[in-house]
Amino acid sequence: MRYLIAETSWKMVSLAKAVSDCGTLVTHCEAGDAIEDFHKIGEHDLVALDASQLLRGTSLCRLRELHPDTPIVLIARDPVPEQIAAWLMAGADTVIDEAAALPEMIAQIDCVARRAQGIARPLLECGPLTFDLEARRVHLGDVTLSLSPKLYEILEYLVLRPGRLASREALLSHVYGFENEPAPRVFDVYMCNLRSHLSGIAGTVRIATVRGAGYRLDVQDPSRSNNPLAA
Template sequence: MRYLIAESNWDMMTLAQDLVTNGTLLTRTDRPEDLTHYMQIGQADLVVLAASQLGRDGVTLENLRNVRSCAPIALIARGASSEQKAAWLMAGADTVIDSQISCEEMLARLQAVARRAHGLGRPVLQYGPLRVDLMHRRAHLGDVRLKLTPKIYELLEFIALRPGRLVTRETLLTHIYGLENEPDPRVFDVYMCNLRAQLSASGGAVDIETARGSGFRFVVGDFEAAAIAA
């Protein structure tokens, strides 16, 4: 998943580094007022900002919601009162997290909010023999762990979170590389071929379908039987 995070203070910079260490894809800005711009040009699974930034430089929950109403928003606060938390939640935040909790709990809370936007109650996707562990960023086909580089894992995770939906090549590249320079198209094709080759061991239970000129679609042999963790 990719988070959009505003690094407006030391707590937020520390959190961003913890997320990078964990392997989470990040779009980072040290100008919270630019959050709406980044939300317009890219798709984020979660928006993370300091509650102390609200009301400054035009940053409000209402403005963020107007840009992308369905994007989950996590506010990070230090020692906020119950009344403050309630007001932020009523104004549009999906969660308010105390910045002083442990790194492990912080990462788990953020991911819980992000994955529930995809309808997932647990950090595991299960499609027949394919199991994708969102928390530990790995996948198994039956008892065999797939050999996935970080980029190929992100490719699999993105399409597996959107089964049956057409995903354009541009959307995939933007998700995986963010605002960085995109790779030579041939490199991306190698990633896709590698992933397809590993999924072929499923015997057709899961596959990646190419819609020529449009993009890709993650397909499951018996779509109705696909067990998405809930």
Template sequence: MRYLIGETNWKMVTLSKAVADSGVLRTRCEDGEELADFHGMGQHDLLVLEAAQLGRAVSLADLRAQRPGLPICVVASNPPPERIAQWLMAGADAVIEDTAPLPEALAQLSAVARRAHGVAQPVIERGPLLLDLEQRRAHLGDVTLSLSPKLYEILEFLVLRPGRLAAREALLSHVYGFEDEPAPRVFDVYMCNLRAHLQSVGHALKIETVRGAGYRLEVTERRSDARPLAACSRAA
């Protein structure tokens, strides 16, 4: 997961740091006037902004029109019920009070982000693969895959979009944000390594390359139908 966070006051900076500490990728925007531009350019799963920014440089209606399917969370200080209702009607998916304990706020953000992908619980099943979004772990049967952070992030992106084409540019933007992206050959090595981790269940789940376009995660068997995983390696 990657969140776009408007770090426009100290409480938002604190929340942003807690997001990063939890392992979730983040794109930081320190200037509220640039938030709409960041929102339009990046590949993120959730937008988190401070209520005070609304009506200044951005509006919920504009943000929602810009990316209709991307969830938005508003962080507010002691908002009255009628204002919360207005924000929700205008396009916000959740309103979080800035006094909420960080674990509670993080859980709310996670729930909104994953449910936008149709995922109700933080553990996702794709054929023989179980992906734990909270622990950032991938499991094949009783084997926990030894994935580097980048490999996990690539796998998570694909698992959240099964059967859908993931454009190479979108995948790179999600994993690296606005940081320097690696040379194409380096990313090809990442994909090769990730496929090697999944090789033992290639009959049930595989990453397909769509030449000139991107990648697609294909799941051909349900977990209950998949063959035993005794051949899986525990090595990195």
């Protein structure tokens, strides 16, 4: 997943670093007045910002209008119940006290992001594959696939959107954010390597190329096949 975090205080900087250290992709926004522009341009699985930014031009309503389905987390200093209720009604998904320890904050943020995808727990079944979203690992039975971070990020993006078309641009934006993207040939190599890891279960899970449009993860119900693990 990729989170957009407005690093407008030391607490938010620390949070962004801790999230990144866990392996989650982070889009760093260092200016509060740019958070709406970052949110408008990129596709993120969650937005986190300091509640004080709401007094400086950023609007929960505007953030919600730009991407209605993207969860919004507010980090606030000593929030009172009435203010929390007002923020929730205005579009925030949850409010976290900035005094909370970083592991607790990350756990809350991850839960909000997962549940926005309809995932109750950090374990996700995809055909014969099991995704541990917290550990960022993919298991096939008792075997853990040896995926590089980039390959995991591409596969996770597709798995969270099964059957939906993902353009090359969307995948590159997710993996690299606003950083320098690789040459097209490098991305082709990534996809080739990822398909190689999935070759043994191509009968149930495969990445289909839609010429001129992008990629789609096709997952077949094993109960409909006599040999669901056939290559």
